[in-house]
Amino acid sequence: MTTRIAADPENVEKGLIQLVLTIVELLRQLMERQALHRIEGGSLSEEEVERLGRTFLALSERMDELKEEFGLDDKDLNLNLGPLGDLL
Amino acid sequence: MTLLLYAIADAEHALPPGLSGLDDRPLRSVAHGRLSAVVGECNDAPTVTPAALVRFEQTVEELMGDGTVLPARFGTILSDEAAVEQLLSSRHDQLADALRRVTGAVELAVRAAWLDDVAGPSRPPGPHAGAEYLLGRLERRRRAEQLAAVIDAAVGDLARERACRILARPESPVTAAYLVSFPRVDEFLARCHNLEATIPDASLVCTGPWPPYSFVTREQT
Numbered sequence: 605m606t607t608r609i610a611a612d613p614e615n616v617e618k619g620l621i622q623l624v625l626t627i628v629e630l631l632r633q634l635m636e637r638q639a640l641h642r643i644e645g646g647s648l649s650e651e652e653v654e655r656l657g658r659t660f661l662a663l664s665e666r667m668d669e670l671k672e673e674f675g676l677d678d679k680d681l682n683l684n685l686g687p688l689g690d691l692l
Numbered sequence: 693m694t695l696l697l698y699a700i701a702d703a704e705h706a707l708p709p710g711l712s713g714l715d716d717r718p719l720r721s722v723a724h725g726r727l728s729a730v731v732g733e734c735n736d737a738p739t740v741t742p743a744a745l746v747r748f749e750q751t752v753e754e755l756m757g758d759g760t761v762l763p764a765r766f767g768t769i770l771s772d773e774a775a776v777e778q779l780l781s782s783r784h785d786q787l788a789d790a791l792r793r794v795t796g797a798v799e800l801a802v803r804a805a806w807l808d809d810v811a812g813p814s815r816p817p818g819p820h821a822g823a824e825y826l827l828g829r830l831e832r833r834r835r836a837e838q839l840a841a842v843i844d845a846a847v848g849d850l851a852r853e854r855a856c857r858i859l860a861r862p863e864s865p866v867t868a869a870y871l872v873s874f875p876r877v878d879e880f881l882a883r884c885h886n887l888e889a890t891i892p893d894a895s896l897v898c899t900g901p902w903p904p905y906s907f908v909t910r911e912q913t
Contacts, residue, residue, distance in 0.1 A: 640833065
């Protein structure tokens with residue numbers, strides 16, 4: 605079974621940005637899930653929840669700005685991992 | 693001339709007469725052991741366009757109408773018939789098991805969407821904006837998990853298998869696929885329809901029957 609990729613040089617830069625933002629989004633979601641898990645477990649103080657929340661809020665807003673700047677939306681920030689399904 | 697794979701079926705699966713695929717190319721079966729692969733000629737890997745995806749999907753659905761098939765992932769190409777036979781040979785038992793698993797069943801998809809604004813009302817950041825953000829996310833995830841449980845309680849007993857994603861997108865609390873035997877499809881759709889009226893904060897859309905894409909991916913790829 606073979607898979608062929610039609611590479612378009614003009615899209616390489618956008619593709620690279622898309623890949624980088626996808627990885628950043630993956631890390632953001634993983635960290636956020638970890639934070640939610642810790643809140644549920646009661647292992648964070650109110651101050652820590654506030655500080656973490658502000659960090660994730662800022663990161664989320666920055667991601668929105670970058671997506672808009674490069675003409676990407678949520679569904680662009682994903683990778684199909686074949687048998688493992690989608691990354692996000 | 694390369695071959696585009698549409699589906700894998702039982703060796704005795706008969707192709708509907710005159711069925712064609714992308715670019716109106718005729719389809720044919722390549723058999724090996726208990727399996728057959730439905731392929732059509734193509735010049736190169738097909739370009740992913742909405743029209744091509746719809747045509748591919750319609751073709752697989754027509755194949756499904758004639759008996760159970762394992763739908764192929766769009767764009768799976770093989771160099772020639774020998775490569776098709778090699779695929780069927782090397783994964784024969786795995787594919788036969790996957791086919792048996794979905795025999796007599798179809799996929800029904802259930803997708804929920806929040807009725808309220810996902811982002812919530814915008815307001816100037818207050819002294820507890822961080823906590824409000826995180827606790828809001830936590831609350832939304834809990835609501836999504838509760839909704840998934842409600843859907844599953846309503847229709848889960850009609851399904852052989854299920855695949856469910858929570859908050860795959862911010863606006864979609866639940867994206868689920870159910871593998872349902874033919875005789876139970878109508879009841880599944882009716883229950884979904886009735887269920888929506890009981891859910892206050894999300895809309896529910898049930899689509900299908902589809903070829904069982906969500907239940908064969910692991911085996912086929």
